[in-house]
Each structure stands twice: as structure tokens, then as C-alpha cells.
Amino acid sequence: MTTTDTQTPAQQLVQFLRDEIPLAHAMDLQLGTVDNDMLSLLAPLPPNINDKGCAFGGSLVSLMTLCGWGLVELALRRRGEDCDVFVAESTVRYLAPLWQDFRSEARLAADADWNLFFHTLNARGRARIEVACVVPGEDGQPAATLSARFVAKRRVPEPVQVEQPV
Amino acid sequence: MTTTDTQTPAQQLVQFLRDEIPLAHAMDLQLGTVDNDMLSLLAPLPPNINDKGCAFGGSLVSLMTLCGWGLVELALRRRGEDCDVFVAESTVRYLAPLWQDFRSEARLAADADWNLFFHTLNARGRARIEVACVVPGEDGQPAATLSARFVAKRRVPEPVQVEQPV
Numbered sequence: 001m002t003t004t005d006t007q008t009p010a011q012q013l014v015q016f017l018r019d020e021i022p023l024a025h026a027m028d029l030q031l032g033t034v035d036n037d038m039l040s041l042l043a044p045l046p047p048n049i050n051d052k053g054c055a056f057g058g059s060l061v062s063l064m065t066l067c068g069w070g071l072v073e074l075a076l077r078r079r080g081e082d083c084d085v086f087v088a089e090s091t092v093r094y095l096a097p098l099w100q101d102f103r104s105e106a107r108l109a110a111d112a113d114w115n116l117f118f119h120t121l122n123a124r125g126r127a128r129i130e131v132a133c134v135v136p137g138e139d140g141q142p143a144a145t146l147s148a149r150f151v152a153k154r155r156v157p158e159p160v161q162v163e164q165p166v
Numbered sequence: 167m168t169t170t171d172t173q174t175p176a177q178q179l180v181q182f183l184r185d186e187i188p189l190a191h192a193m194d195l196q197l198g199t200v201d202n203d204m205l206s207l208l209a210p211l212p213p214n215i216n217d218k219g220c221a222f223g224g225s226l227v228s229l230m231t232l233c234g235w236g237l238v239e240l241a242l243r244r245r246g247e248d249c250d251v252f253v254a255e256s257t258v259r260y261l262a263p264l265w266q267d268f269r270s271e272a273r274l275a276a277d278a279d280w281n282l283f284f285h286t287l288n289a290r291g292r293a294r295i296e297v298a299c300v301v302p303g304e305d306g307q308p309a310a311t312l313s314a315r316f317v318a319k320r321r322v323p324e325p326v327q328v329e330q331p332v
Contacts (some may be wrong), residue, residue, distance in 0.1 A: 023222055024224075
């Protein structure tokens, strides 16, 4: 898949998040880079600042959660799957303050496997997968990390409207 | 301590958060109730909604993190301590969707102890404490929970400005 093939759906997804989630708009969420294994989202510092002048913890965890969610959502869309994806659980570590614009990178967790995920989804209509996100710090070391479990659940098609018998 | 004694500092703290953290303002963060053992913060649904029409996970975790932070900050201020308080680590569980305005309640974790916290702060100038937050769901069961470790670090007074020798 070329960069353009992955970039357009990701750009559409980020626009969807900005349109549908007021807080994503308030954070000024932007697309970084994307390929089949990684999604990167960006946030400028000014709307995401805290009282100390560095990145607000709530913005860091929101950005990482959206990034992990986006990674799973895009993988599903590439397979033509129509699912609701939601975060079930996460562990967050705040390791260093960030004094400038920041980005999150989401990848599958080391022991997670797309094949098993899609196999389970086919068999049961729902499946879960672990995602690892990192916000790189100014020294190249992680400034924040998130390990999260996402659940995808196939959408049930709307029933066809039929006229009720009198 | 009467309700008024605890309410005014908490109200000032919430106003401070709204003034200093753009995302807290965007969330329309508000004070719920407060006493020496518990702090409750409120968030209306409309600015905190997601694409599915229920509460955005980033808003839930931000509200709970601010609530835990506020609990520790207020306890320090009541003792006359001037500290920087930051979140070091948290575990979040998203248990049920929320379709209306919501609130977070923060209390010390079951095995945490203010006496030990203040004793360590006196001895070392920094101390950590575990906080448990919950967002009650519409059925009275938790809709989201957060366990977080906060670190308080005494602020070093600014050095007195003296004229430099020529």
C-alpha cells in the first residue's frame, strides 16, 4: 500500500474526529504520519497547556487514546469491517514534562496479533486487541506511554422498515 | 471544618483550572461537592460528547485525573504546603457508556494514608500518594474508574535578587 493509500483514509478519520468530538477539535488534533503498522497524531502545545506551561496530562492521555483508537479503526476499515471500537482499559505513565508541540505514535502491543484479532472478530462478531502508544519526549525518550485494550464489535445492520400490519 | 470552609478553596481551585488549562475550560469543568475526604467535579455532556453520542473517553480520564489532582492539591493547601503536584501513573477502566452529564469523585485509595504522605513530605520534600476516582454510571454502578499515583514536590523559593558585583 502506498503512502497516499493510507494517508487519505487517515486524514478523513482525523477530520471525522475533529467534527464529531468537541474535545478533539479543542485540542486541535492533527494527522502526523500513517502506515499499516503505525498511526501518529499531533497536538500543538497552546490549546493543550497546563498551569505549569507544559502539556496537560489530560491532553496527553486523550491524544494517545485517540491514536490507539484510530490505529484499530483504520485496520478495520482496510478490511471492510464496520465496527464500533471502544477503549476498555488503559495504563498511562507520565515520564517527563513536554514544553512544545507533541505527537503520539500508536502500534500494536508486542504480544498482539492482527490475524488473531480478525479471526476472533469473524468467529464471534467482537474481538479485543492491545495497543501501545508513546509520546516521544524532547530528548527522544518517551515522555508518556499508554497501554490500552480496545474492543471492536460488529455493527448490527438497521432492520429494514416494513409497514406494520393493521 | 464546615462546608463553607472547604467549598471556597475548592471553588477557587476549579476557577484556577478553568483559567489556566484551556482543555478544562473546553470541558466546562465545574465543582460538585467537597469535604476533607472527597472531591467531586462535574462535566456537562455536550462539550464532552463523542461520535457515538455518549461521553468521550478522553473527557472521562481528564475529569478523573483533574479530580484526583484537586483532592491532593486541596489537602496540601489546607496544611499550608506549597507544592507542585503531578500525576505519575494511572490505570483507567471504562465500564459503561454515559449518555448524560457526569461527575467524578476522588478519594484516597484504600491503602493510602495522609499521615504517611505528609510525614514523607516533611522528611524528603516530596511524597507520593494513591488516589481512587470513580465516575458513577446511570445505574449507580461505576461507569469509569481511575487509580492514580500523584507526586507532590515542595516548591523551592525563588532566590532573592541581589545586584551582581561589577
